[in-house]
Amino acid sequence: MSRDVKAVLFDLDETLCERPRRPAERLAAAFDRAGVEPFFTADEYHRLVNEIGGTDSDIRRRERCFERLAREYDRDETVGRQVADAYQALTDYTAVQFLPGAERVLEDLEETYRLGLVTNGGPDTQSPKIDALGIRDRFETVVLAGYDTPAKPDPTPFRTAMANLDVSPERTIYVGNSLRSDIAGASASEIRSVWIPYGDPERPNRTQNRFEPDYTLESIEEALSRPWEGD
Template sequence: MAAYDAICFDLDSTLCEPSRDAGTLLERTFARAGIDQFCTPAELRAAVPSLPTVETDREFYEHLFAEVASRANVDPGVSSSLANRYLELRDPTAVQFKPGAEAALEHARDRGGVGLITNGGRETQTKKLRALDIEDAFDVRVFTEPSAGIYPKPDTAPFERALSSLEAGPDRTVHVGDSLHADVAGANAMGIDSAWIDTGHGQSADHEPTYELASLETFDRIV
């Protein structure tokens, strides 16, 4: 167990998850768009690291569906309609805590400054925080804002912003997240310890975390 001055968390698939079934949402998206379904939720997740940096949720999903369409040998031009239908159907407030998340946040707050570093826009992610009643649970919240120079993880900018606000050094900070590509690689680049939550999505093992957790239920064993 280590002592840290600052503890930072990712949001999606780390502290929370959708309370609606991802497969059902995707099926309804394709049905409403009148397009034969050519991908699964897992294939959407796998395409995320290949996407360019964008400013809005709509741009993100348009690029996401275009990328997956290309991989499935489908005309990427369907992406605009799919992005529109997806955004019509999704509900950012339909989220629930991941196992152990509430206790992990309380545990962290007793031991140092607490930050949120999320690869999501302020508006959408704030709706999730409010739905979970944890908007005020963090000493600093860092959202993706390319226009302000805050690019998505693994870029170091969001980590730098969080550490500056928390007045913490990299060697006294740990970042907790579910993505080896974004959370662990970004933390490693900053010299920050990382706690990776293995969600079973079969990610590449190119980046080695400091700690591996099956869930946040065992978070108190490392901090």
């Protein structure tokens, strides 16, 4: 069966774009704004938000995470909600910027492939980013995993994107930065994956991850080399 690639699917956050203020910095500022001594880390929050999943808004899901972390650290749930409210007040979802080379990659690949976006998050957080970057029209399908479908690494959002594009897994590539959600989800969907480990907390423990990417790049700009075309 031909493995000629017809479609390339992308993750959004820390694959194509980033916020100037890192998550750990925003969380520290939220604790300070709420007048609460820090009692959990950004990595703990991100691991838990993926575990909780669901189809709530991202804002409500974050609140549930902070409440649960408060309970786990023997704090009252109201303390978690105070920090969540402060985090939300400090967050501007339009304050995003392309990672170096990302815009050029999209411009180059759309000449050859059908492009799709598969990102964890709902319209309340992801749509402002997509529109601020001006990239909505570059994608033939946008799947908001955790809102339209279960969150990554569940294979459903990947399969939904492929169905929308009418492409098969062997003709699809997925590009993402997270071993835990992107590479694991692509593997479960039988899609070849490109791992760009920018901002991935799992990178130091990569050997403990049972999902191996098909290709590893050091930056999104390296996707211009189209490594999958050598297969």
